[in-house]
Amino acid sequence: MVGLSAGEKHFIQGGIAQDLRADGRKRLNYRPIYVETGVIPQADGSAKVKMGATEVIASVKLDLARPNPSQPGKGKVSLFVSCSATAGPMFEGRGSEELSTELSVALQRCLLGGKSGAGAAFDPSCLSIVDGKLCWDAYIDGLVVSADGNLLDALGAAIKAALTNTRVPVANVPAGASLDEDPDVDLSSQETTRIDTSGVPVIVTLTKVGRHYIVDATSEEESQMSSAVSVSINKERRICGLTKRGGAGLDPSIILDMISVASHVSEQLMNKLDSEIAAAEADEQDT
Amino acid sequence: MEYVNPEGIREDGRRPLEMRHLHAEIGTVARADGSAVFEMGNTKVIAAVYGPREVQNRSQQLNDQALVRCEYTMPNFSTGDRMRKPKGDRRSTEISLVIRQTMEACILTHLMPRSQIDIFVQVLSADGGTRSACINAATLALADAGIPMRDLVTSCSAGYLNSTPLLDLSYFEDSAGGPDVTVGILPKLDKVTLLQMDARLPIDIFENVVQLATEGCKAVANYIHEVLLENTKQLEYRRGL
Numbered sequence: 175m176v177g178l179s180a181g182e183k184h185f186i187q188g189g190i191a192q193d194l195r196a197d198g199r200k201r202l203n204y205r206p207i208y209v210e211t212g213v214i215p216q217a218d219g220s221a222k223v224k225m226g227a228t229e230v231i232a233s234v235k236l237d238l239a240r241p242n243p244s245q246p247g248k249g250k251v252s253l254f255v256s257c258s259a260t261a262g263p264m265f266e267g268r269g270s271e272e273l274s275t276e277l278s279v280a281l282q283r284c285l286l287g288g289k290s291g292a293g294a295a296f297d298p299s300c301l302s303i304v305d306g307k308l309c310w311d312a313y314i315d316g317l318v319v320s321a322d323g324n325l326l327d328a329l330g331a332a333i334k335a336a337l338t339n340t341r342v343p344v345a346n347v348p349a350g351a352s353l354d355e356d357p358d359v360d361l362s363s364q365e366t367t368r369i370d371t372s373g374v375p376v377i378v379t380l381t382k383v384g385r386h387y388i389v390d391a392t393s394e395e396e397s398q399m400s401s402a403v404s405v406s407i408n409k410e411r412r413i414c415g416l417t418k419r420g421g422a423g424l425d426p427s428i429i430l431d432m433i434s435v436a437s438h439v440s441e442q443l444m445n446k447l448d449s450e451i452a453a454a455e456a457d458e459q460d461t
Numbered sequence: 462m463e464y465v466n467p468e469g470i471r472e473d474g475r476r477p478l479e480m481r482h483l484h485a486e487i488g489t490v491a492r493a494d495g496s497a498v499f500e501m502g503n504t505k506v507i508a509a510v511y512g513p514r515e516v517q518n519r520s521q522q523l524n525d526q527a528l529v530r531c532e533y534t535m536p537n538f539s540t541g542d543r544m545r546k547p548k549g550d551r552r553s554t555e556i557s558l559v560i561r562q563t564m565e566a567c568i569l570t571h572l573m574p575r576s577q578i579d580i581f582v583q584v585l586s587a588d589g590g591t592r593s594a595c596i597n598a599a600t601l602a603l604a605d606a607g608i609p610m611r612d613l614v615t616s617c618s619a620g621y622l623n624s625t626p627l628l629d630l631s632y633f634e635d636s637a638g639g640p641d642v643t644v645g646i647l648p649k650l651d652k653v654t655l656l657q658m659d660a661r662l663p664i665d666i667f668e669n670v671v672q673l674a675t676e677g678c679k680a681v682a683n684y685i686h687e688v689l690l691e692n693t694k695q696l697e698y699r700r701g702l
Contacts, residue, residue, distance in 0.1 A: 214538060215586055216539070258583045259534065260507055261490070263581075313537070317583075317585075319507060322491065
């Protein structure tokens with residue numbers, strides 16, 4: 175990315191202070207969000223989300239596996255994010271490892287819940303086929319195709335859309351089959367079930383520039399931030415995860431204020447996303 | 462196994478000399494100097510070009526021409542089974558090299574000495590013919606970036622199964638173990654820049670299959686011309702011309 179001159183930095187900071195950002199938005203406005211589902215034919219569920227120039231793709235693939243002995247009635251979910259070199263030459267070779275790891279861990283924290291499975295975005299028992307013997311392993315992969323700030327929010331939205339788009343095949347295990355070796359699983363019926371994604375949270379990142387917070391920062395605005403707080407909130411306005419980035423220290427009262435602003439913004443984002451996802455799914459059905 | 466049924470229809474409903482549906486978009490990655498998405502059937506590839514820009518690694522700088530670099534990656538989810546190692550595996554390294562050599566031959570590198578052009582190709586969905594789709598996407602991305610080239614480079618694959626030459630193999634047909642010929646040409650200059658084949662073929666049939674792949678390349682070239690023309694019209698319109 176080309177560096178910013180002192181004049182440009184001043185312009186960005188001043189604009190944010192006056193509630194008029196460089197692209198005309200107010201501090202708490204998102205860029206237009208565009209959702210498309212079913213973009214990866216080989217995946218069981220996939221979605222592409224564009225927020226301005228930021229473009230991310232999420233895919234969900236299901237594989238048959240044995241469940242974890244400590245949680246026999248649930249499938250296993252794993253989540254990884256990688257940044258494509260198309261987003262910028264800095265992501266070439268191993269350059270994307272640091273950012274990919276940071277994003278993966280933040281998303282895992284927000285969406286996968288704790289060790290006991292509490293607080294997960296969706297209930298993994300819908301992935302179980304035979305209790306204790308056979309289940310679906312869900313691999314959620316995120317790919318950043320084009321980066322212009324606010325990657326975490328876009329990835330959260332894409333994963334939510336991909337999960338909604340996922341069709342879990344109905345597996346019939348013949349009665350009386352021996353389940354100690356790999357049983358013959360009948361996947362020939364074309365029926366599929368869907369995952370209940372009403373509990374999947376959205377992620378709202380608030381970036382603090384100067385004395386104000388903005389939502390959906392572009393990468394130029396992010397370069398001016400002192401710190402950022404990403405809050406993951408679900409439909410019931412409960413917080414599912416929290417990450418603070420950036421070196422500057424924040425007063426605890428400011429963090430609480432940021433959380434309440436994020437909570438307020440999340441409602442709009444949640445409604446907007448739900449309607450976009452529903453529209454995308456309907457489009458996909460038609461084609 | 463039957464890849465072409467007695468009526469002459471392939472597994473996905475095409476005729477032997479029929480290509481898959483082509484679709485391309487230019488300018489999808491806003492921050493790149495040039496970018497394009499290219500689809501051949503279910504194979505979907507995105508290419509981004511950054512450059513010409515200053516050489517990052519001084520020791521690699523060339524004083525009389527531009528340095529062309531290419532990276533090809535396939536993410537975990539692009540193939541039927543989830544892959545372990547998306548970057549740096551041998552096949553990716555080989556394909557990166559192939560794409561780089563093919564594009565380097567057609568870029569007018571002597572016009573941009575001491576600079577670097579990066580071509581990044583990302584496979585989103587793989588269903589056979591990824592090499593060809595990558596080259597076609599890279600051509601479009603370079604054109605979008607305004608990098609001077611001798612000619613477009615287009616590529617297509619062809620094979621030979623059940624005693625029939627087949628154009629544009631899908632993954633199912635490719636994994637049959639029959640010959641797979643990938644050809645890359647410069648359509649206006651009518652020259653071949655890339656020719657790869659695996660398995661074996663008698664020489665006279667080989668000539669037929671290469672001819673078929675070349676026809677496929679020309680069809681891709683026509684499509685790419687249309688896409689670029691449409692894109693230029695859009696740019697003119699936006700500038701009010």
